[in-house]
Amino acid sequence: MEQKDRLDRLHGILKSVTEPAAYVGGELYEVKKDKADVKVRFAFVFPEIYSIGMSNLGMRILYECLNAAPDIWCERVFAPAPDMGEKMQTYGIPLTALESGDPLTDFDIVGVTLQYEMCYPTALHVFDLAGIPLYSRDRGEEYPIVVGGGPCTYNAEPVADFFDVFSIGEGEDALVELSHLYRDMKEAGTYTKEAFLHAAAKLPGFYVPSLYAVSYKEDGTIERFTPKYDDIPMKIVKRIIGNLDDAPYPLKPVIPYSETVHDRIVLELYRGCIRGCRFCQAGMVYRPIREKSPDKLCEQARCLYENTGYDEISLISLSTSDYSKIDELTDKLLSWTDKENVSLSLPSLRVDSFTKELMDRISGVRRGGITFAPEAGTQRLRDVINKNVREEDLLRAVGLYFMQGLPTETHEDLAGIAKLASDAVHVFYETPKEQRGRNVRVTVSVSCFVPKPFTAFQWEGQDPLEVLQEKQLYLKDRITDRKVVYHYHDAKVSRVEAVLARGDRRLAGSLVLAAREGSAYSAWSEHFDYDKWMDYFARTGVDPAFYANRTFGLDEVLPWDLIDCGVTKDYLKRERERAYAEKTTPSCAEHCNGCGADRLGGNTRWCPKKK
């Protein structure tokens, strides 16, 4: 009855906000358990609004894994949209989990997934709405343990002061182990926050930042990390799932009433990437490559279709057409999808392994345009970044993604973007009338290079803001073809991203200001205010250029040096040298380049020693 009362109490507020259904739960397949039957209550926080968070595959997978354990109840928590957040603060309504309607302070563990740097202030805003003190050191025994996960934990130093522990790598087994450690210590009566964190630091793949002190040199760079105990590791090796066919996969994902950003069945073909694009963090940190079998994928697709009723299946991974059995898989799926009015989509295609035949085959039910990501405008720069694509392959596209501000970039490279786009338009008009569509519009989307940890370009400084902006305008002038539409990202956002991506613990104060002084939703362009961010940095003694624009020393201690993602620093250094020599590196399918990720084991497809 308690919950019903609360919902009724909120009726006047829910009635007046946009998308109230995002705050009440009750969707198909949400997991309900009896509080009395469970030993660990886990609140899984996605620091974004419901319609974005509910699309996230990682969250669905971990919700499945945690709830598969009978003594753990995992519930979902999302950041409220700004209108709801404001009302919650005005009327003193705490943030609650969707399944039980209980406030976050009732939980044992609060897990927060950090998907991109700009969500840091949103995560802190969620803590504020939940009544959880921001800093780990301010949270006594009465508060839940706060664990962070997701891609940003490869350098979570900017938020290290706010989290008790980070789960590094794939969380399927890890989060269940952490929850059971909590359960066992509670049952044995040995639980204190300090004892628990010490024990967690000894579990594989867990980083407890408070147990490592950081000292800095006079020039502001890191001197060293000093562990508080002798028995905790100096390198936290990321966790991986060895065999993806055996790993739990959500076959009954919670189905929202509302339309979410990716409203379809999602099949994960494999993890990792055989390419080695030198700016790309995902291509490094998800190694080694582990594929699922076509039979397993087909079985899961059919089951998901029957359970969800979605009319689209999206085959996802970092580069879908690199899946070694893509033809076999699509053949098997097409044997029933067309009949059932289900369409297939391949969102991440690489131009070089892309075949027209593949595209023709999958476009049976619904048809869309083709988008490629050549990233750079000239072959020279594509060699620098190791994006091995050929120009003639690109010209079939109607959407092209590029990055500007890449190391060694010149104006010639930028002009190449404009040329490539108009060449694509020309190719269209050279195609005989009966073989082409009615009209053509080539969309060019250009983002700014952000140096990321665990990439060959992790040491590079970002172009100064003025240079990035000048380059954007230069390209704008160069694009004269009326059939080409030019979009570019706000360079100011990319600069703040660069600060956070390579930041360290000294950014904590700025992030608190961002969360509390109007930048909690900085991931949304309409809520992003660059001048405010510069003010937060200035007031907390942070020089953004130190993190964003400085070229880091090759022998410098990096903020993320405690983390081992599999790929070694030596490999990244070699790749950096090859970049400056304009030498490409072949893919894992052709040749093993010795990145080091095979050390992690697993049922890998390409790593030579594991074959």
Added chain:
Amino acid sequence: MVSEEKVNRPCDNVPIRLRFLFRKVGRLRYVSHLELVRTVSKAATRAGIPCWFTQGFNPVPKIVFGTPMSVGMESECEFVEFRLTERIDPADALARLNAATPEELTFLDAYYPDNKLTDQCFAEYEILVRTDKDAERLAGSFRRLLSDPDLTCRNLTHGKATERVVGKQTADAKVTVTGEHALRLTMTLGTSQGEFLNPDYVMIALDQETHFLDGSPLENTYLIRRLTALDKDKKPFR
């Protein structure tokens, strides 16, 4: 030029209409009409109901709903019709659809109808009001206002001044005091095209005259529930 295809729409050649009656209460009240359309359409696929698909660029099951409701309202009597490619057992379809939908979305009945959804012309509503003001006094004001045929709701949409006279349909409305700070209103309003009146408009009009919603929304709010569907003679519609 109107093409032949448009005049003779393909779905008109699919005569099999299966109608479902369902409730939309509890948390479901926050699900918008569009979201409900999506949910029911996916549920039909999950339930294995042999839906007829639209023949366009994006084939979707052909599903037609009765009068939509605003977000935040509940209903005991909502209708939805599916076009089918073959005749199926309604009781079986009902069971399968209920198994394929969230707990709170309950389908109550399924049958092959002999009338059209547009034959529903009225609906009876119940409105529960919670207020931190004196309920007796508020009830008096409500009764006076609801019996005024000129009662008007203004500024329904942001930035655009619009007016809707609601008083013509509220003469029969009843107001009961159910507690120190609680009221219950009942009224029958039009649902047919041209005559449709959203009960929210009546409540907005009352608020514009009495400001009963002023103060905290935790203490001052109302909940609308559609109780019964009625035909043109105000007899139960099924």
